[in-house]
Amino acid sequence: MTLLTARPTTVLRSPDDSTATAPPEHRGLARDQVRLLVATPTGLTHTRFAALPDHLDSGDLLVVNNSATRAAELDVVTDDGEPVVMHLATELDAGRWVVELRTAPAADKPILDAVPGTGYCGPIGIRITLRQAYPEPGSSPTGCGSRLWLADIDGPADVAAALPAIGRPIAYGYLRDRFPLADYQTVFATTDGSAEMPSAARPFSGGLVARLVAGGVRIAPITLHTGVSSQEAGEAPQPEWRAVPDGTADLVNHTRAVGGRVIAVGTTAARALESAVGRDGAVAGATGWTGHIIEPAHPVQVIDGMITGWHNPDASHLLLVEQVAGAELTQRAYDAAVAARYLWHEFGDSGLLLRR
């Protein structure tokens, strides 16, 4: 387990009373009507996400993650009949997965005391066998047990293909209800593979995308399949699979050459882009696993801003935002979002942080 040595400087008040407990559509709002805080070196704007085109210029480039969310949460039972909730975080190879064990029925807590060889029965006759703690035995930051495991999943069908029928979206306890998988997809979601929704792009609607394009804002995709987000304190992000198409790399380099801004929609897009920067400072097409972490020792090289939801004070997320926007602007934006009671978490409100 990689531990982060750097710490974010941004200080947050706990936003427990400002949680988005349901998707905006279930709160009477269109998806692009969530609130948007625009933070730039000159000031702050509180508005709606649908007003995003007012805050971007022709020639700016938005980089979006086109990964679609899987129904990655399964009910399984141990051979002793104990119910367990299993999160299928990442498929490493055919039949070989990284899984997370959580308590039944609501996945409230991680299960840390499993041992190699433990077997579980799941729906449609699939069988899951834990092989070793992931990424390596004894690597939990707590030094005690592991919540992530390498596991073999055998069954009558391709498990990933069967997930829409047998699984449900990974959900956390602050949601007021279970919501269907469709609520966990962004308008850009075309490539199946994320254990949790790449949520920064969720407020985009088709109409908003059309208005952005009509205004000269460019949009280019990357693919990064998210794992499970339930990082422990100080834990660095796991390696993740990503693809940066050549066309996206070209657009990033062109945008920078002509003075436009490159804006990452979400930490996944930021990580994918920055992991594809070569020694010459240009982005090149890249496909495969990346362990790249954006932190003070690895500052951003090509990103001028980002669109992000408001999340719990997770160290790696904040470190990334601080590297993009600067610590002072990040603190100002988070203070304003807390003061104005922006809604937190994946169905909540949004922020656009621009360093120029």
Added chain:
Amino acid sequence: MPVALITGASAGLGYELADTLADDGWDLVIDARGRPRLDAAAARFAGRATVTALSGDIADPAHRDALVTAIESYGRLDLLVHNASTLGPSPLPTVADLPGDALARVVQVNLIAPAALTAALLPLLAAGSGTVIGISSDAAVEHYPGWGAYGASKAALDHLLGTLGVENPDLHVYAVDPGDMRTEMHQAAFPGEDISDRPEPASVVPALVHLVQEQPPSGRYRAADWQPSGRARAVSA
């Protein structure tokens, strides 16, 4: 949504007017020199209105450019309120003791900055037959010891806005004397004195809202003359 630019909106009359306009469906661009209080004010208006908060000194041309850029992103300007102003040194010096740089600063903030900002925003204001309000003072008309710099700057602003109104008959241009108010600026004018008998700045907001809604002829008005049952009368300076 109509759009208003209010300078000096983190406290006092500017804050109270912004608060009322946010409730009335206006989008806001606000400024103030102090960033934490401005951000806090914006957070209280947010959710009711789209609000842009830009901290800076209105006498700084770069800050005024940022305000103009923000307004241009909204694409319209319906109301411009020149509320930010400075009293100059406190306690208030007599004319004989008034430092030249202090007078220059008062004129920069209270006259030259609003003139420049108005000029830069005139095309957008004209496009929508907008309203311009300069917050004046009875010190622009009367003569009080110590109030020379401030009063002269406000008299000049009144005159400038009066001329603007004549030059732009489609605009609604007002200089408004709000009367004494229980504000930090008023306290600075009377350091150590109890000013709690002065009315709250919120009491002046209805007069400003009526001006915006009813659009009487351009001119100089006193908020105190605005009775709920009647109309304010323009007073000559």
